[in-house]
Amino acid sequence: MNYVIPFNKPHFSGPELEYIGQALTAGHLSGDGEFTSRCSKLFEEELNVKKALLTTSCTHALEMAALLLDLKEGDEVILPSFTFVSTANAFILRGAKPVFVDIRPDSFNIDERLIESAMTERTKAIIPVHYGGVGCNMETICALASKHNVAVVEDNAHGLFAKYKGKYLGTFGAMATQSFHETKNFQCGEGGALLINDEKFVERAEIIREKGTNRKKFFRGQVDKYSWVDIGSSYLPSEILSAILFAQLQSRNKIQTQRRGLWERYLSSLKDWATTEGIRLPQIPQGCDHSHHVFYLLMNSLEQREALAAFLKTQGILAVHHYVPLHSSKMGRELSPKRCELPVTDFVSDRLLRLPLYNGLTFEQQDTVITAVQSFSSKFSSGQDSCTSIFACP
Numbered sequence: 001m002n003y004v005i006p007f008n009k010p011h012f013s014g015p016e017l018e019y020i021g022q023a024l025t026a027g028h029l030s031g032d033g034e035f036t037s038r039c040s041k042l043f044e045e046e047l048n049v050k051k052a053l054l055t056t057s058c059t060h061a062l063e064m065a066a067l068l069l070d071l072k073e074g075d076e077v078i079l080p081s082f083t084f085v086s087t088a089n090a091f092i093l094r095g096a097k098p099v100f101v102d103i104r105p106d107s108f109n110i111d112e113r114l115i116e117s118a119m120t121e122r123t124k125a126i127i128p129v130h131y132g133g134v135g136c137n138m139e140t141i142c143a144l145a146s147k148h149n150v151a152v153v154e155d156n157a158h159g160l161f162a163k164y165k166g167k168y169l170g171t172f173g174a175m176a177t178q179s180f181h182e183t184k185n186f187q188c189g190e191g192g193a194l195l196i197n198d199e200k201f202v203e204r205a206e207i208i209r210e211k212g213t214n215r216k217k218f219f220r221g222q223v224d225k226y227s228w229v230d231i232g233s234s235y236l237p238s239e240i241l242s243a244i245l246f247a248q249l250q251s252r253n254k255i256q257t258q259r260r261g262l263w264e265r266y267l268s269s270l271k272d273w274a275t276t277e278g279i280r281l282p283q284i285p286q287g288c289d290h291s292h293h294v295f296y297l298l299m300n301s302l303e304q305r306e307a308l309a310a311f312l313k314t315q316g317i318l319a320v321h322h323y324v325p326l327h328s329s330k331m332g333r334e335l336s337p338k339r340c341e342l343p344v345t346d347f348v349s350d351r352l353l354r355l356p357l358y359n360g361l362t363f364e365q366q367d368t369v370i371t372a373v374q375s376f377s378s379k380f381s382s383g384q385d386s387c388t389s390i391f392a393c394p
Contacts, residue, residue: 003316004368005356005361005369006318006356006358007320007356008182008357009360009361010182010358011358011360012247013247013255014247015247016244019246019247020240020243020244023035023242023243030239031054032236033242035242035243035246036239036242039245040054042246046161047168047171048171049171049176049196050196050202052195053206054191054236054237054245055191055192055236056190056191056235057179059090060233061192061193061235062087062090062091062155063093064194064205064208064209065090065175066090066094067094068175068208069094069153071096071124072094072095074095075096075122075124076096076097076099076122076123077091077096077098077099077126077127078099078101078118078123079098079099079100079128079155080100080102080110080131080345081101081103081326081340081342081345082103082129082323083129083131083326084157087127087155091125097122097336098335100326100327100340101114101115101118101342102342102344102345103344103345105344105348106285107131107285108131109128109129109134110128111344112136112137112141112144115144116148119148123150124151125153126144126151126153128154128155129155130154130155130156130158130162132294132296133158133159133160133292134159134288134290134291135162135163135164135285136154138167139165141172142173145173152172153175154169154170154173154177155176156169156176157177157181157192158293159290159293160178160185160291162289164288164289170195171195173197174196175195175197175198177194177195178194180241184293185255185256185259185292185293186248188237188241188248190241191237191245207232208231209232209235211228211233212230212232213228213229213232214227255359256292259291259292259293262292266355266357266370267281269370270373273374274297276377279299280297280298281296281297282294294357296352296354297355298351301350302350305353309353312369312372317372319353320353320354322352323349325346328340355369355373356369
């Protein structure tokens with residue numbers, strides 16, 4: 001179906017085609033060319049990270065992090081169930097077991113109060129996911145990691161350039177991962193990055209990213225030839241993708257300002273309607289300067305969520321739910337045969353509906369979405385209690 005207003009639409013910031021042409025003219029289309037270097041340097045200088053390595057996806061950045069942690073069969077990693085499958089898959093591929101923790105009812109981030117009770121002597125890492133680009137409580141998480149001598153790897157797919165208490169997301173843990181998928185604020189179709197904050201991981205990360213060879217040392221003149229020295233894979237994006245990404249990053253202030261305007265416009269326009277209907281809008285905890293990546297409605301029931309999504313489709317508008325919780329999926333049940341009770345995760349997953357939000361969305365299009373949402377109240381009554389408080393509903 002062709003929607004008048006899709007949920008997402010890739011958007012050019014301006015010089016993408018020009019930079020693609022420059023990459024083609026330069027004759028270097030494989031990984032780690034000029035545009036890849038420019039992107040990496042921008043991240044390292046702007047975020048003040050030790051090393052930024054572009055990858056072919058956030059999934060691959062997570063896989064690199066798992067390799068760098070030397071995870072073994074039987075090791076455990078703690079993560080939320082309310083996340084994309086890659087957050088778990090990357091560590092399961094190394095033999096580790098995912099230990100799912102429930103989410104907070106305000107930000108939908110991992111509930112830091114529940115992490116320590118989920119830890120065992122086999123715990124090797126905590127994987128906080130900054131949902132919607134809203135920062136997790138990194139003070140508590142990092143303190144727990146330090147106390148128990150485990151690593152923190154931030155899944156920051158949604159939150160590039162967002163901050164928690166004045167510090168950029170992705171700069172708290174030993175490592176962090178980014179996504180440049182076409183649904184993200186900054187996009188190149190498919191792409192990602194591994195941000196490294198702990199110096200001890202830098203040299204081996206370069207080797208793993210280059211198929212397990214010391215090729216980077218060879219190019220720097222540190223060895224007279226390169227060879228196979230470790231395990232690894234091919235994680236380098238092409239220069240075409242890096243050229244597109246660099247154009248987007250150059251426009252980062254404009255992109256973020258535009259998304260902030262759209263996000264805040266949804267909030268102000270739907271506030272009275274949501275209060276009347278008992279429907280919850282996004283809650284941003286104090287100290288979080290978020291990325292305005294997601295705007296959602298938390299409906300009163302699964303049935304009401306599905307009814308609104310279906311109604312919006314009749315208006316040519318695509319609104320979508322988000323994650324099916326990992327603990328309730330086929331793989332999640334196989335990995336954790338004992339029933340995992342995550343009530344907030346289940347509650348949110350059944351009721352959350354995301355509205356269209358992308359870089360090229362116009363105010364006129366957004367008004368169409370807002371008007372359609374507001375008209376829904378007179379067409380459907382769920383018969384459920386208000387979800388103004390997430391714990392008001394069963």
